[in-house]
Amino acid sequence: MVRRLAPRWPVWLFPWRAACTPGAFVQQRTWAGATRTPLWGRLHGVAGVSPLVRRGSSSTSSQAPEVVLTCERYPVRRLPFSTVSEEDLATFERIIPSRVITDPEELEASNVDWLRTMRGCSKVLLKPRTSEEVSHILRYCHERNLAVNTQGGNTGLVGGSVPVFDEIILSTALMNQVVSFQDISGILVCQAGCILEELSRYVEERDFIMPLDLGAKGSCHIGGNLATNAGGLRFLRYGSLHGTVLGLEVVLADGTVLNCLTSLRKDNTGYDLKQLFIGSEGTLGVITAVSILCPPKPRAVNVAFLGCPGFAEVLQTFSTCKRMLGEILSAYEFMDAECMQLVRHHLHLASPVQESPFYVLVETSGSRVEHDAEKLSSFLEHALGSGLVTDGTLATDQGKIKMLWALRERITEALTRDGYVYKYDISLPVDRLYDLVTDLRARLGSQAKHVVGYGHLGDGNLHLNVTAEAFSPSLLGDLEPYVYEWTAGQRGSVSAEHGVGFKKQSVLGYSKPPEALRLMQQLKTLLDPKGILNPYKTLPTQA
Numbered sequence: 001m002v003r004r005l006a007p008r009w010p011v012w013l014f015p016w017r018a019a020c021t022p023g024a025f026v027q028q029r030t031w032a033g034a035t036r037t038p039l040w041g042r043l044h045g046v047a048g049v050s051p052l053v054r055r056g057s058s059s060t061s062s063q064a065p066e067v068v069l070t071c072e073r074y075p076v077r078r079l080p081f082s083t084v085s086e087e088d089l090a091t092f093e094r095i096i097p098s099r100v101i102t103d104p105e106e107l108e109a110s111n112v113d114w115l116r117t118m119r120g121c122s123k124v125l126l127k128p129r130t131s132e133e134v135s136h137i138l139r140y141c142h143e144r145n146l147a148v149n150t151q152g153g154n155t156g157l158v159g160g161s162v163p164v165f166d167e168i169i170l171s172t173a174l175m176n177q178v179v180s181f182q183d184i185s186g187i188l189v190c191q192a193g194c195i196l197e198e199l200s201r202y203v204e205e206r207d208f209i210m211p212l213d214l215g216a217k218g219s220c221h222i223g224g225n226l227a228t229n230a231g232g233l234r235f236l237r238y239g240s241l242h243g244t245v246l247g248l249e250v251v252l253a254d255g256t257v258l259n260c261l262t263s264l265r266k267d268n269t270g271y272d273l274k275q276l277f278i279g280s281e282g283t284l285g286v287i288t289a290v291s292i293l294c295p296p297k298p299r300a301v302n303v304a305f306l307g308c309p310g311f312a313e314v315l316q317t318f319s320t321c322k323r324m325l326g327e328i329l330s331a332y333e334f335m336d337a338e339c340m341q342l343v344r345h346h347l348h349l350a351s352p353v354q355e356s357p358f359y360v361l362v363e364t365s366g367s368r369v370e371h372d373a374e375k376l377s378s379f380l381e382h383a384l385g386s387g388l389v390t391d392g393t394l395a396t397d398q399g400k401i402k403m404l405w406a407l408r409e410r411i412t413e414a415l416t417r418d419g420y421v422y423k424y425d426i427s428l429p430v431d432r433l434y435d436l437v438t439d440l441r442a443r444l445g446s447q448a449k450h451v452v453g454y455g456h457l458g459d460g461n462l463h464l465n466v467t468a469e470a471f472s473p474s475l476l477g478d479l480e481p482y483v484y485e486w487t488a489g490q491r492g493s494v495s496a497e498h499g500v501g502f503k504k505q506s507v508l509g510y511s512k513p514p515e516a517l518r519l520m521q522q523l524k525t526l527l528d529p530k531g532i533l534n535p536y537k538t539l540p541t542q543a
């Protein structure tokens with residue numbers, strides 16, 4: 001590999017070199033208006049770019065191929081729940097007048113997942129506004145033995161947010177009120193259906209930020225983020241929702257309202273019950289409100305986008321970053337050359353740096369512009385001078401920062417346009433993170449269109465994606481259980497941040513011992529004895 005140490009110093013001297021081509025964004029807008037699949041992008045506010053179609057919110061295009069019913073593609077049997085009757089609909093209508101949806105077209109968007117790989121056949125969508133309404137609905141469903149699928153923004157990637165059969169869809173979309181915000185502590189209390197991007201805007205106006213950020217921010221609901229314990233792009237700096245969530249209000253399967261919505265930093269009064277619901281994917285209760293700690297808005301944010309000659313250099317750059325940037329490092333993301341090809345080909349985004357085997361995105365967030373600039377420039381000088389990095393660009397203004405983030409955040413969207421996508425979201429020891437990608441490329445050969453690796457390297461989280469023209473059982477057979485066995489061999493996790501949903505329930509055993517799985521099942525039985533909440537999800541399939 002020829003290293004280009006050619007002095008690119010002007011890159012660092014100018015705040016911005018070659019941004020992604022502006023024309024490219026215009027093309028995305030045209031596409032967004034013309035097709036069904038919503039975008040992940042976060043380009044709102046970039047000059048000349050209209051807000052994009054939200055993920056999970058638009059209607060079906062006439063060209064989109066029909067999604068196969070989940071119960072036809074997968075070997076799953078309907079459990080003996082009751083079927084929704086006219087009388088049930090009338091009862092729901094009394095509880096939430098005019099918010100009982102039975103129109104098939106409106107139901108279609110809620111029956112199909114964002115990836116368009118799963119499809120349920122629910123006949124009714126309920127839109128409560130308050131936790132009392134949720135409580136009435138669940139009490140009734142519990143009595144009648146009706147299964148319920150809670151749905152937020154329907155942006156999940158493991159099939160957890162859509163029904164498998166005819167479960168009632170309980171949408172949090174109208175539970176979208178901010179309850180309170182404390183200016184001194186930065187504690188936000190809001191309902192579960194608030195959209196993450198809107199909450200971000202709300203707290204930013206008050207000089208704070210949300211402790212989490214993810215590509216689906218324009219559509220996902222905070223309740224869904226909590227239910228799936230979403231990780232995202234700020235995890236490296238602000239940690240897991242298990243740490244930033246201070247309180248929850250949850251409605252249990254029988255309609256009991258569990259009000260643990262405290263806003264205390266410290267509360268050591270026995271079992272921390274809220275933790276049970278974070279990451280339980282709506283199988284233990286319905287999260288209706290949250291109290292969350294927001295960090296102060298950083299005064300200075302910088303993003304460097306760098307080209308690295310190999311994965312060893314990606315790792316080395318990460319440890320250099322940690323040492324040289326210290327407390328201001330807020331994100332360290334990586335993507336391989338195939339990811340860049342895909343975003344270029346499908347989304348017409350141009351790389352702002354010369355072609356490289358790997359790219360990393362380094363974000364810093366701090367409280368003093370000069371201090372951060374000084375640290376960043378000595379890190380960049382070192383990285384470039386030592387050959388860890390062969391090219392790079394730096395953005396300091398918001399629009400350009402967004403453009404650089406788009407290259408990384410929109411890989412998921414580019415992949416969905418490439419064909420059928422097999423998705424793996426794995427936690428691994430960071431030094432072995434890319435080995436599985438290389439290994440799979442050799443194993444799959446021409447069966448796959450693309451095998452790509454990218455993700456939150458700073459968190460040891462690999463997003464391994466394989467694309468093919470269409471779903472193929474034989475390709476699946478070459479991928480699974482191989483990927484899971486490989487991961488288990490490293491004592492990794494088969495789901496780092498996307499959750500379990502429908503798609504990963506049968507592979508939990510690769511990451512959890514039987515005793516832990518048994519305890520999960522016992523907790524489920526305790527909290528939801530009839531199993532009406534999000535059935536067929538999260539827990540390993542019963543033999």
Ligand SMILES: O=C(O)CC[C@@H](O)C(=O)O
Nearest residue numbers: 215409412423455463465
């Ligand atoms: O699509 C994927 O595999 C990853 C999605 C998301 O978690 C991301 O980090 O971009």
Ligand SMILES: [Zn+2]
Nearest residue numbers: 232456463497
């Ligand atoms: Zn991710």
